[in-house]
Amino acid sequence: MTLEDTTKTLAMSQEGSFPLHMTEFDLNLVVHKGVMPFEQFARRRWATANFPPVQGLDVLDVGCAFGLSGLHFANIGARSVTCVDISALAVGNTAENAVRNNIDNLQALQSDVFSNVPSGRPFDAIFWNAPSRLDPNTNHCGEEPGREIIDSEFLVLRRLLAEGPNWLTQGGRIIVSLGGNNSADILTNIVQENFLECSTLIRGSGEDGKACTLIQIHKPFDRANVRFDQSERLTKRARNVYPAGVTRVSIGTIPIQGMSDRLSIYAQSGEGARVTDVDGNHYVDFHNNFSTLVHGHRHxxxxxxxxxxxxxxxxxxxxxxxxxxxxxxxxxxxxxxxxxxxxxxxxxxxxxxxxxxxxxxxxxxxxxxxxxxxxxxxxxxxxxxxxxxxxxxxxxxxxxxxxxxxxxxxxxxxxxxxxxxxxxxxxxxxxxxxxxxxxxxxxxxxxxxxxxxxxxxxxxxxxxxxxxxxxxxxxxxxxxxxxxxxxxxxxxxxxxxxxxxxxxxxxxxxxxxxxxxxxxxxxxxxxxxxxxxxxxxxxxxxxxxxxxxxxLTAPELDRISALGCYLREQSEAAAAENDLAISVQGAGSLFRFHAKKTRPCTYREAHHNAMESEILRRLQVGMLERGFYVAAPFWGSISTSMGKTHIEDFLNAFRSCLSEIPEIKEFCNRSAP
Missing domain, CATH: 3.40.640.10 (Type I PLP-dependent aspartate aminotransferase-like (Major domain))
Structure with missing residues (x-):
C-alpha cells in the first residue's frame, strides 16, 4: 500500500470505515478508529524507517498509536520495546497488532508518558513522534477548536525532557520526530531549560513532501557518573593470579583519570553495538574483540x-x-x-x-x-x-x-x-x-x-x-x-x-x-x-x-565500509579544525589513529615516540569515559550492528576529547616537527 493510498484510506476511515487493514515494514496491521490523526502517519512512517539501529536495545515508544514504530523496532532486533499511550484504545490496538505478528518482546501500557512505566526499567532509546504544532497555549481562552490537544502535546514534550533523562541508561538518548516550522525552536528551548544537549540525526521529507527531522537529546557528559569500582577490584584480584595481572599481552591496563592505579575494564555483557562492563557502564563497542565481532554482540x-x-x-x-x-x-x-x-x-x-x-x-x-x-x-x-x-x-x-x-x-x-x-x-x-x-x-x-x-x-x-x-x-x-x-x-x-x-x-x-x-x-x-x-x-x-x-553480505560490507570512510575523513577534519597533528589510516570498516600530521605509509613513519603515544593514550581513555570503546593504542572496526548515528556519536565524543582534554593540544604542539 502506497502512502497516498494509506492516507486516503485513513482520511476516509474518519467517516466510519474502520477497522483499517494495512501492511507496513512487513507487518500485518489493523488500525482502529481514533488511535491516531491520519495527517501524522507520513512522518511517523518516515521516522520509523530512518530511526537509528535498535538491535539489542531497550526502547520506549511514547504515544504509540496503533504500534507501527514499536512493532517495527521489536521485529528488527530490539531486546525489548515498551509502548505507552494515554489512550486505552491505542494500547489495545498495539497489543492486538503484536499478537497478529507473533511479536513477544513488546509490552503495551496505558500511561501518560512515564506514570505507569515500571520503575527501575532504564531505556537505551525513548522515541516520541511529536505533532506538527507544539506552540504552548498563551492566550486563546479555549476559542480555537482542538487547542487543548496542542497544549497537551506541548506538556508531553516538557515532561518528556524533564523526566526522560532519569529513565535513560548511561549513554541512552531521547529521539524526537519533528515537523512544522516552529517545533525545533520550542524543543531547543526546553532542552536548554533541562540542561540537556541535542543534535540533528537526520533531515528529510515524508512521502507527502513535508519536512521531517529526527532530533536526539541526551545528558551532557559527566565524568562523575562513570564508575569503575568493580573493575578496580577485579584488577587487584587478577594481579594475584596472572603475570602482570592480565591474561594476554593485548589486554592491558589503562590509566583512568582520578584513579590511583591503572586498571583493566572487565566486560559483563554485550548486545548489538554495545558492551556493558561490570560496573554497569555502557560503551559503543568499536573494539569488537580486535575486529572479530563483525556483526556486534549476540548476533x-x-x-x-x-x-x-x-x-x-x-x-x-x-x-x-x-x-x-x-x-x-x-x-x-x-x-x-x-x-x-x-x-x-x-x-x-x-x-x-x-x-x-x-x-x-x-x-x-x-x-x-x-x-x-x-x-x-x-x-x-x-x-x-x-x-x-x-x-x-x-x-x-x-x-x-x-x-x-x-x-x-x-x-x-x-x-x-x-x-x-x-x-x-x-x-x-x-x-x-x-x-x-x-x-x-x-x-x-x-x-x-x-x-x-x-x-x-x-x-x-x-x-x-x-x-x-x-x-x-x-x-x-x-x-x-x-x-x-x-x-x-x-x-x-x-x-x-x-x-x-x-x-x-x-x-x-x-x-x-x-x-x-x-x-x-x-x-x-x-x-x-x-x-x-x-x-x-x-x-x-x-x-x-x-x-x-x-x-556478511556484499551490501552490508559496502555499507560499513562507507561508514568507515566517513569516520576516517571526519575525524581527520575535526583534528585539522583544531590544528592538531592527528591522522587516520585504514580501509573499509577498519581504522587506526596516528598522532601524526599526515598519514604514515611505512612502519617506520607510523612508529610513535613517547609523546605521540601519550596523545593516543589520552584519546583512548577520553573516548572510554565518554562511552566509546576502542582498542589500544587507538584503533577499531565498525560492525553491521552500527549505523550512521553511531559514527556521528563517535565523532561528537572525539571532538569533545579534542576540546576538553587540554594535554592533547599541548602534546600535539610539542611533537610537531
Whole structure:
C-alpha cells in the first residue's frame, strides 16, 4: 500500500470505515478508529524507517498509536520495546497488532508518558513522534477548536525532557520526530531549560513532501557518573593470579583519570553495538574483540546457530556436517581457496601456511613486512616489535622474544612496507632461498596503511619469477571485500589465512589455497605437513562461522565500509579544525589513529615516540569515559550492528576529547616537527 493510498484510506476511515487493514515494514496491521490523526502517519512512517539501529536495545515508544514504530523496532532486533499511550484504545490496538505478528518482546501500557512505566526499567532509546504544532497555549481562552490537544502535546514534550533523562541508561538518548516550522525552536528551548544537549540525526521529507527531522537529546557528559569500582577490584584480584595481572599481552591496563592505579575494564555483557562492563557502564563497542565481532554482540543468527548445535553437543572425535557446510561456503566465496583446513586461531593458520610453503618448495626461509603482525609463530613474529633503537638503516630481522634462537631471525628476510624498489632488491638477493612471502593487505600492527597497488604488483611479479609462494594473511583484513581482501585488491596468493570474523565470535583459524599446494596436508597417514588439533573444526565454531559469514553480505560490507570512510575523513577534519597533528589510516570498516600530521605509509613513519603515544593514550581513555570503546593504542572496526548515528556519536565524543582534554593540544604542539 502506497502512502497516498494509506492516507486516503485513513482520511476516509474518519467517516466510519474502520477497522483499517494495512501492511507496513512487513507487518500485518489493523488500525482502529481514533488511535491516531491520519495527517501524522507520513512522518511517523518516515521516522520509523530512518530511526537509528535498535538491535539489542531497550526502547520506549511514547504515544504509540496503533504500534507501527514499536512493532517495527521489536521485529528488527530490539531486546525489548515498551509502548505507552494515554489512550486505552491505542494500547489495545498495539497489543492486538503484536499478537497478529507473533511479536513477544513488546509490552503495551496505558500511561501518560512515564506514570505507569515500571520503575527501575532504564531505556537505551525513548522515541516520541511529536505533532506538527507544539506552540504552548498563551492566550486563546479555549476559542480555537482542538487547542487543548496542542497544549497537551506541548506538556508531553516538557515532561518528556524533564523526566526522560532519569529513565535513560548511561549513554541512552531521547529521539524526537519533528515537523512544522516552529517545533525545533520550542524543543531547543526546553532542552536548554533541562540542561540537556541535542543534535540533528537526520533531515528529510515524508512521502507527502513535508519536512521531517529526527532530533536526539541526551545528558551532557559527566565524568562523575562513570564508575569503575568493580573493575578496580577485579584488577587487584587478577594481579594475584596472572603475570602482570592480565591474561594476554593485548589486554592491558589503562590509566583512568582520578584513579590511583591503572586498571583493566572487565566486560559483563554485550548486545548489538554495545558492551556493558561490570560496573554497569555502557560503551559503543568499536573494539569488537580486535575486529572479530563483525556483526556486534549476540548476533541473532549466530546465537541461534550456536544454540541449535549446543543441543546436539559441543565437540566430537568425528567430523560433522557443520564443518563441510562452512568449508563449501568459504571455497565458493574466496577464489584463491580451493581446499582448506581448520585450526583454532590466526596464529595457527599462518604457522601451517608457512609449513606448507616450506614443504612444497623445499626451501626454509621466508619474507615478511617490517612491523606486520601475523600471530606468535616464531618466524612470523620476527620484527613485529622493532623500534628505532634496533631497526638500523635497512629493515632487519629483530628477535621477537628474549633468547630467540639465532636461526629463527636468520631464516626471515624483512621488507619495507610500500618501498617498491628496496623490497624488490631484497627479494631478488634472496629469491632462490625463499619459500614464501607473508603479506597483509592492511597490516594493523604496522600502522594499518593500505599496501600500494604498485607494491602488490611487484610482490606478485618477483614471487612468480623466483618460484616463491605468496601467503595472504587475511585474519583481520578479510572484511575488506565480499570475497576477501586479496580478491578485492586483484592479488593472487597461493595460500590464504583466515580467522576472527570467520568464527562468529568463537575460536577459528583457516588455511586454504590452491588444490595442488594444499596436498601438503595429504594423504592422511603420511602428509608432508601433519596437521591436527583437538578442537579444530569444532562444531560450535563451524555453526557460528557459517551463520556469521552468511550474514556478511556484499551490501552490508559496502555499507560499513562507507561508514568507515566517513569516520576516517571526519575525524581527520575535526583534528585539522583544531590544528592538531592527528591522522587516520585504514580501509573499509577498519581504522587506526596516528598522532601524526599526515598519514604514515611505512612502519617506520607510523612508529610513535613517547609523546605521540601519550596523545593516543589520552584519546583512548577520553573516548572510554565518554562511552566509546576502542582498542589500544587507538584503533577499531565498525560492525553491521552500527549505523550512521553511531559514527556521528563517535565523532561528537572525539571532538569533545579534542576540546576538553587540554594535554592533547599541548602534546600535539610539542611533537610537531
Amino acid at each position: 541473532a543468527g549466530t546465537i541461534a546457530a550456536v544454540a541449535s548445535q549446543l543441543e546436539r553437543g559441543t565437540s566430537f572425535g568425528n567430523a560433522t556436517a557443520a564443518d563441510v557446510d562452512l568449508a563449501e561456503m568459504i571455497c565458493e566465496r574466496v577464489p584463491a581457496i580451493e581446499r582448506l583446513r581448520y585450526l583454532n586461531s590466526g596464529t595457527e593458520a599462518v604457522m601451517f601456511a608457512i609449513k606448507a610453503a616450506r614443504a612444497m618448495t623445499g626451501r626454509t626461509r621466508l619474507a615478511k613486512l617490517e612491523g606486520a603482525f601475523h600471530g606468535t609463530y616464531d618466524w612470523a613474529e620476527v620484527s613485529t616489535r622493532s623500534h628505532p633503537g634496533n631497526w638500523g638503516d635497512s629493515p632487519s630481522s629483530i628477535a621477537p622474544y628474549r633468547n630467540t634462537p639465532a636461526h629463527v631471525t636468520d631464516d626471515v628476510v624483512v621488507l619495507t612496507i610500500n618501498d617498491v624498489e628496496r623490497s624488490r632488491n631484497i627479494i631478488e638477493r634472496h629469491g632462490s632461498e625463499l619459500a614464501c612471502i607473508v603479506v597483509d593487505m592492511l597490516p594493523c600492527a604496522a600502522g594499518m596503511m593500505p599496501l600500494d597497488e604498485s607494491y602488490l604488483s611487484m610482490l606478485q611479479d618477483v614471487a612468480h619469477k623466483h618460484g616463491i609462494l605468496l601467503i595472504s594473511d587475511e585474519v583481520v583484513c578479510f572484511r575488506l571485500g565480499y570475497q576477501g581482501a586479496s580478491a578485492a585488491r586483484a592479488f593472487q596468493p597461493d595460500f590464504v589465512t583466515l580467522g576472527k570474523v570467520l568464527g562468529g565470535g568463537l575460536p577459528i583459524g583457516v588455511v586454504g589455497g590452491k588444490k595442488i599446494l594444499m596436498e601438503a596436508f595429504a594423504p592422511q597417514d603420511s602428509a608432508p605437513v601433519p596437521q591436527g588439533g583437538t578442537f579444530s573444526a569444532n562444531p560450535l565454531s563451524m555453526a557460528a562461522g557459517r551463520a556469521a559469514l552468511a550474514s
